[in-house]
Amino acid sequence: MTVPRSTVAVLGPGGVGGLIAALLARAGHRVVCLAGPGTVETLRADGLHLASRRYGDSHAEVEADTELREAPDLLFVTVKETALAAALERVPAAALGDALVVPLLNGVDHLVPLRERYPADQVTAATIRVESTRVAPGRIEHTSPFAAVELAGRTVPAERLDHTAALLRGAGFGAAVRSDETALLWDKLALLAPMALLTTRHAAPVGEMRERHREQLLAVLREIGEVAAAVGAPVDMDQVLGFLDAAPPGMKSSMQRDAEAGRPLETDAIGGSVLRAAERHGVPVPVTAELVAEVAARAG
Structure with a gap:
């Protein structure tokens, strides 16, 4: 599947979000990172620096803001669960448009509140297997020999999941769609x-x-x-x-x-x-x- 250039928002450019943002930007997509003022300032000034045994070392220019101000095609939610409620204030429901929300969070209980806050048919289940760490704002170290995302959304049209998996594969991730989100x-x-x-x-x-x-x-x-x-x-x-x-x-x-x-x-x-x-x-x-x-x- 050929995937056109997309606008991707990343809520929480830490270890996982920073890796996603860096690789998608390197693949030619427009990336907007949503974070606190200090991180936003760093990203605007110096972009994202990735050190990875799998993908090599690279630098990516990204946009950054403290709040989502225009609808993207995709929104990756990559904050820690402990910061989720506060972080979602950066993404007003009215600003989301018809973007697909891809939460790469630990645990199994986050889908219910996300589907209450945003349209249920725009929130998919997803997981990532990776070891990636933010060592400083804008600086990501990816240390595992793998980075694999799986998607499954009982509320989301299958074609949207297939498109997202293709976008991730185009950026270098392993990506697959499954039928059972549980x-x-x-x-x-x-x-x-x-x-x-x-x-x-x-x-x-x-x-x-x-x-x-x-x-x-x-x-x-x-x-x-x-x-x-x-x-x-x-x-x-x-x-x-x-x-x-x-x-x-x-x-x-x-x-x-x-x-x-x-x-x-x-x-x-x-x-x-x-x-x-x-x-x-x-x-x-x-x-x-x-x-x-x-x-x-x-x-x-």
Whole structure:
């Protein structure tokens, strides 16, 4: 599919949003980053700098503003869940037009409020698998050998999802469209939750987590697999374990990096999503609940 030049807004040009903005701008699309005044000033003056083992080092000129002032073709929502409510004030519903909203957020509970704020047929489910960090405003380090986006929207016309996937592939991302948004979100959560909770709780990268805390890891994987099956989105947890066993030993979760930097943690979006679904479906998850409580206590 040939994708014409599009106008893309990125709400939150951090590790994920900055990578998306940089690669789409490099591919020739018009990119508008929405952020706070300090970041906006930096981006206007110096653009986005990307350092990536996969895509190489590059510089991209982007537009930047504190609020969406004209309708784009696409809006990527890439802030942390802890900042979502405040960040959405930068995107008035009246300014969105008919843009497709693509939230690349952790957890599974964000679609309801987004579909209440914006037209439901313009909000898709989406996930990204990547390790990418904002090391300073406008400076992004992409350290994973992959960057893969999946889309699935029961409320969104299929052709819009196909167009968005083609746009992302044209910029260098892996991108695919799936039919079941619940399965899409739980596939991501089933991998993210154990990795985020355990690496943060033990202040350890993936290699140390899977070796020194393997019994706890296996217990959490079992519990999350049972919850996923109960919500109607069964996950191959052996495959999840295989991914964790094959991941670079020094890999860190974004939650662990947030903890190291003293930033707010997405404990509720990630661990809380599992606990709420477990409670709704009567699935006992004692190990996961203990981990969530310990991480929450650490965050203060």
